[in-house]
Amino acid sequence: MVPRPRIKDVAEYAGVSPKTVSNVINDYEHVSERTRTAVREAIDALGYRVNLAGRQLRRGRTGMLALVVPELDVAYFAELARHVMLEADRRGGTVLIHETGGRRERELAAVSGFDAQFTDGVILSPLALLPRDLTGRDTRLPLVLLGERTAPGGADHVGIDNVLAAREATEHLLARGRRRIAVVGGALRGPQGTDRLRTHGYRAALGAAGLPFDSGLVVPVPAFHWQDGARAATELVTRRDPPDALLCLNDHLALGAVRALHERGLSVPEDLDVVGFDDIEASRFSIPTLSTVAPDKRDIARAAVHLLMDRIDRPEDGPPPVEHVAGHRLIVRESSGG
Amino acid sequence: MVPRPRIKDVAEYAGVSPKTVSNVINDYEHVSERTRTAVREAIDALGYRVNLAGRQLRRGRTGMLALVVPELDVAYFAELARHVMLEADRRGGTVLIHETGGRRERELAAVSGFDAQFTDGVILSPLALLPRDLTGRDTRLPLVLLGERTAPGGADHVGIDNVLAAREATEHLLARGRRRIAVVGGALRGPQGTDRLRTHGYRAALGAAGLPFDSGLVVPVPAFHWQDGARAATELVTRRDPPDALLCLNDHLALGAVRALHERGLSVPEDLDVVGFDDIEASRFSIPTLSTVAPDKRDIARAAVHLLMDRIDRPEDGPPPVEHVAGHRLIVRESSGG
DNA sequence: CCATGGCATTACATCGATGTAAATAGTCCG
DNA sequence: CGGACTATTTACATCGATGTAATGCCATGG
Structure with a gap:
């Protein structure tokens, strides 16, 4: 079995350094047209694909969001999930869906990022979670709550009135x-x-x-x-x-x-x-x-994804939690x- | 902001080497009871959690499966998804769900692992995929097809008659x-x-x-x-x-x-x-x-997950593709x- | 008392990608 | 033609965890 090509293989094939390949991949501006083309060709020739584990390790981000809902076969959540996926896609993110079955322990696991190891942030639709479950949670993991106002906890909230x-x-x-x-x-x-x-x-x-x-x-x-x-x-x-x-x-x-x-x-x-x-x-x-x-599911999904990604993009200086009231009719x- | 503790921090806290901590985490047998306890305590004290990116990079596995379906808000797929998640959970896996909207290009991306970078294998419910799309695909990524017999391609198949x-x-x-x-x-x-x-x-x-x-x-x-x-x-x-x-x-x-x-x-x-x-x-x-x-959705999900995980566990020597006919009534x- | 062997622990290298900073190559001007 | 810049490219370290192989420790047996 041929091992997957690494960035190093591409570099050798193209006759440049690994870092240059990385630069091409990441659209760094100061790369000559010639080099860029050569690298692109090498990538195609070898069938190279970025190894996200490596990237994440270096960058500290996965580009993945967790959407945690009680049950996917409750149509509302399935429909919401699709909207969330679409929105995330639009912003270059990927969505990992989790079901909790409405069980508190699973919801807790979600807010503490236990399930969500691969995840930069969590959108949670809580059912059994208690307000106090959120106080003192690890705020390193950005969180957006859907539906209910589970109150204080430094989490953004999106829901209808x-x-x-x-x-x-x-x-x-x-x-x-x-x-x-x-x-x-x-x-x-x-x-x-x-x-x-x-x-x-x-x-x-x-x-x-x-x-x-x-x-x-x-x-x-x-x-x-x-x-x-x-x-x-x-x-x-x-x-x-x-x-x-x-x-x-x-x-x-x-x-x-x-x-x-x-x-x-x-x-x-x-x-x-x-x-x-x-x-x-x-x-x-x-x-x-x-x-x-x-x-307005679309509005809910969009707000949730944007709030979450914004918070992910700017860790530290978290502005106070936002409350987004989505439309309904x-x-x-x-x-x-x- | 306090950075997440790394294995090294735990090691220092417990007064052992990083590798020993790793051994404890992975239930390596030759670790003395004393050391094990000390490390466990350090882990709790620091709130340490494994960084999966690091682990994956080293191990080459993510423990994640992709489930790729046309549309999540088609109830059948949502119900199936839940079963797949349950089964995967049971075997220690996590499921990443993708929607294709039935578009061929997205299904193609799925079988080539393009979407599924973080994934050890893919369960795909194809809609628009053509048989020829599978010939010559990269078999490094284990694949299980659901529903249709998209024929040859070294992929297992699960469906009803x-x-x-x-x-x-x-x-x-x-x-x-x-x-x-x-x-x-x-x-x-x-x-x-x-x-x-x-x-x-x-x-x-x-x-x-x-x-x-x-x-x-x-x-x-x-x-x-x-x-x-x-x-x-x-x-x-x-x-x-x-x-x-x-x-x-x-x-x-x-x-x-x-x-x-x-x-x-x-x-x-x-x-x-x-x-x-x-x-x-x-x-x-x-x-x-x-x-x-x-x-029999449960049967379908179970067969799909098991076939996939089995194939993931034993790369190389792939036995010939399996055809699992699930029950129906x-x-x-x-x-x-x- | 020393060799033998099993258990426990550790040093080191490595997985793949990328940020930093430094090196090299070009370009323009006086 | 040399100097001053800027544009490109590269060397190197590093993210966190773990496999490999080596070391250290201790008990047993000769």
Whole structure:
């Protein structure tokens, strides 16, 4: 087996020094046209490719970012991942994706760079992480948090205005005359995650409309999957005093709920309205199509990548953490009368 | 900013040589208990973490695998990715995911390790790759192909029996009395991809049943997304002689088709049957639930990871390419009378 | 008491690329 | 033609970890 050519081999082939080859590779300006061409030819002839390990060792950078999400098969994260990859690509970076399954220990590992050894920085979408997990973390590893404001820790944050978004969605349902709106996936206590923020927005909408708040309508779920939505919906409609609308905190929950309702002979939006969050592609093709809060994923990905790369480019002098509020809009589809 | 401690720092702190620290880290057996403990303590005290670039440079391995798929937001690939990550984890590997968007140049880059510089091997799910792209490729980079048999090239292959699977699905529809079955996403010519193999199986089923083959019912699509299924379905049912069943080559196409049919007032399975491929989670919760050919994703992922890692572990003496046929089963749900 | 051999530890070189600083080659001007 | 610069190119050290081979240590046996 022929070993991979090294920069030294190229140098010999081209009759120059290794450093000159390096200069050509890195587009150093003071290289004569003749030498440049000769080196290029040598590179082609030998099929030379930079060895990134060597480069990284020398430069101290990998050019790789870690994107750490709970689950890739939650469509929102897959869609987000693609945007992040595109953005990173545009800036010459590569993305390494990690799944945490929402487990705190894995998220912790991510922020401490344990998983991310090869990585210059991390974009993390936390689920189980506690605020205190971030205090005192090793700030040598730049970090951007997505979704939740896990508060202080010298990390930038990117997310939509969850409170406002939930409030708008709720107001939409109220405007449709719905009065008993359940929050599937909501939370009243526990860490300040998106679930709590959205529940808060929901409550604000009720308050503004002068309606009473019934904590029984806030239904936590074990995970944000189809089946969790289905179970929650089933439970809700078999109550004595069932809801007339479901505000589901993601589209999977919503679609699972719609299906469960269908199985019990209830139809959406005739009997109940359903609204989700995330605007995954499935929501545009489901029966009925799903109303949903669409976060601007492109904006989120772009902001996250840029914040991260900026911080990587300028270690030391970290400016204070940045808070980027990405756009969102409520898309009304069939599931709430659209 | 405090620089990251190096192995040398640990050595000094523990009062031993760098190599001894390395020995401890790598569980070399001949290290006295005392020394081992001292080094461990030093590591903890300093918060030392191996620098993988250095290690890789020395060892020539990264411990990372590349998983290269067309699109992560095609649920099948996201689900597959998770399984691959789990398997790799189990064997101490890390997975780097790349998207190609189905573009040939990106797939080519993948098999030549261009993207995959940091990678010991590649698992590729090709879409546009031609058989000849693999002949004469640099076999220093172990490669496992998924899905299609892109034929010779010294690469292992993992996939289901596409011909058989399509045949079974078709036979199921025939058994239901359907006679004009369209193949959405099918192909009669072009590279020997899964689409052609499945179309072949479909044809075999027709032949076995003594039914004529109508090439007009084989409908290619630009991509395998919801909207492509929707378009194809719309086009099909507005024909003079519309089909009575759709065999869609993935679940996205199928679900998009179901939606389009719904919009034209046709209901599934009363008016038409629809069957998909992949068994993505959405298919279990759609209205109607979707019949589909479920490939054993876990098996596929496991086989792919093991084949790849085995080949990485033993470079040179590559045994001949292995062909692993993963299991599959037809799951009949509401969309075809289940 | 010394040779023998196994275990524990270490010195040194090396993986491949690149920053620094110095050397060499050119160019222009007086 | 020599000096002063500038443009190119190069020598050398270094990033961090680890394989190789050598050394040191200790116990056992003759």
